Amino acid sequence: MIQTETVIRANDPVGGGCRRMMLDAPPEYGNARPGQFVTLRFPDGSGPLLRRPFSIHGVVKAADGTVGVELLYKVVGGFTQRLSAMRPGGAVDLLGPLGNDFGVDASARRVWMVAGGIGAAPLAFLARRLAEMGVDMASCALFMGGRSADDLISTERFADLGMAVHATTEDGGAGEAGLVTAPLAREAAISPPDVICACGPMPMLRAVAGIAEARGIPSRVSIETVMACGLGACLGCAVETAGDEKGYRHVCRDGPVFDGGWLKR
Amino acid sequence: MNDPTENGPDLRTTIGGLVLKNPVLTASGTFGYGREFMDLIDLDRLGGIILKGVSLSPTRGNPPPRVVETASGMLNAIGLENVGFDALVREKLPLLETLGTPVFINLYGTTVEEYAVLAAASDRVDRIDAVEVNISCPNVKAGGAAFGVDPASAAAVTAAVRSRTTKPVMVKLSPNVADVAAIARSVEDAGADAVSLINTITGMAVDLKTRRPKLANVTGGLSGPAIKPVALRMVWQAAGAVSIPVVGIGGIMTAEDALEFITVGASAVQVGTANLVDPSASVRIVEDISAFLSENGIARVTDMVGALTV
Secondary structure (H helix, E strand, C coil): CEEEEEEEEEEEEEECCEEEEEEEECHHHHHCCCCCEEEEECCCCCCCCCCEEEEEEEEEECCCCCEEEEEEEECCCHHHHHHHCCCCCCEEEEEEEECCCCCCCCCCCCEEEEEEHHHHHHHHHHHHHHHHCCCCHHHCEEEEEECCHHHCCCHHHHHCCCCEEEEEECCCCCCEECCCHHHHHHHHHHCCCCEEEEECCHHHHHHHHHHHHHHCCCEEEECCCCCCCCCCCCCCCEECECCCCCCCEEHHHHCCEEEHHHECC | CCCCCCCCCECCEEECCEEECCCEEECCCCCCCCHHHCCCCCHHHCCEEECCCECCCCECCCCCCCEEEECCEEEECCCCCECCHHHHHHHHHHHHCCCCCCEEEEECCCCHHHHHHHHHHHHCCCCCCEEEEECCCCCCCCCCHHHHCCHHHHHHHHHHHHCCCCCCEEEECCCCCCCHHHHHHHHHHCCCCEEEECCCEEEECEECCCCEECCCCCEEEEECHHHHHHHHHHHHHHHHHCCCCEEEECCCCCHHHHHHHHHCCEEEEEECHHHHHCCCHHHHHHHHHHHHHHHCCCCEHHHHCCCCCC
16 A cells, blocks of 8 residues: 555546546556556645545556556546546656455356446456466456446457457337346346356345355455545445445445355345 | 754654653554554554553454545444454564553443453553543443533542552543533543543535435444544643643645644644555654654644644
């Protein structure tokens, strides 16, 4: 974990009101793990007060040893509006890598990923890392859901690795019409994977965890909450998890990735 | 004439006989148990650290959502989630054993007797250098603020703690009162070595789409730059009412903010929400206070305490 003021190298629109940002990062980011996140703020203290969390979308190691960290974000509020106006060369305060990871290693053979819109961000990093570890990506798959075709972001990153991509849209504008959980349930009934990793809205994550549990498939879900410090200090990002009498879990410290079975339904 | 800033200005300040190397403390609840920040900053550069508030038994805290950002501030309703006193001493304090800077424990109870038991237990722990008594948390129903809004009950808690520990006792006051000077005087009379203020201001935020409160607890405590003017006013009032040191808290983001509190009468300050926003804020504020004093030819930070001209 390191806090640094760093430079934006790229900040390009990728459709669906989303942008992909590349930041210079300290060498420590070479060890970042899929599922981990960073927090950003504007170094001059302008803009919203609290830092904002972003999943790590990718880590690029150049031949000269420099490291870049990629973020994929949707413009939804004041912070991301300001971020979207930043140009290459602009500075941000970067803190990370934070949190845990998907916990999927090279022993996994058939990994399915389920993304709801911008939820593709950490999963693309996971797919890339699994490919680097020698996992046969042709036996892995992405299930990607959105409201409309615009929400199907970054699917090329998965397809380029040889993964099958099952796309769904609620308006039927692209892929199969309906929710992403429909093809997921259908395919899982035919030939279940070794593990399902998911990131997206909470109702989607609950449904995915339910499908996985019904088939006895382990699931790992990445949760997004309002967060203040990201360090486990303020305890603001509490989530209630099933069978958890002792207390709440905290997304920044115990997550952001949880076993699907822990989700309260 | 000697240059008073030749060796750097003297940042030392004293609270209840405890000498702090500089006037910057980290506010309870914004700095965890210290460990959370160790990878990011050198804790020994701080005047002291104040741990997350602790109760006798572990406390689960409030349901989520617990935090919401508001204009220039944040509302929180954590509900004093904590590991409990025994676990704090067993699991958290050993990580601070090699720390040179003072460690303040922050205590809260649901009865006067619980405060007394916690104070006595704290007295037996060497790593605890001082005690901050929280009678002002707005986010728990029993205890907390219930003791802080009335001079008599504030005094009762203070006296109970005072009688059970020889360590410096600082009482953290609530802004959610009509007359903070009266509360400050009553805890001074009851034996407090210092008062710290302000805790958060009770507030609320509403989601118009759902017509529901944004916090599960409905109300929460407002912190951050939004509360600084209110905090300055109350610190000024308290400092005018007591002769014990006053520690200023409320929206401090910069050294200038900290020095404004010192100017209205604070002997030290606590940095809170800024730690969440920028983990290096407290250390930067120490450095910038030193730079300010040097640039202005001020030899000692204590020369600034109460320097306000009205």
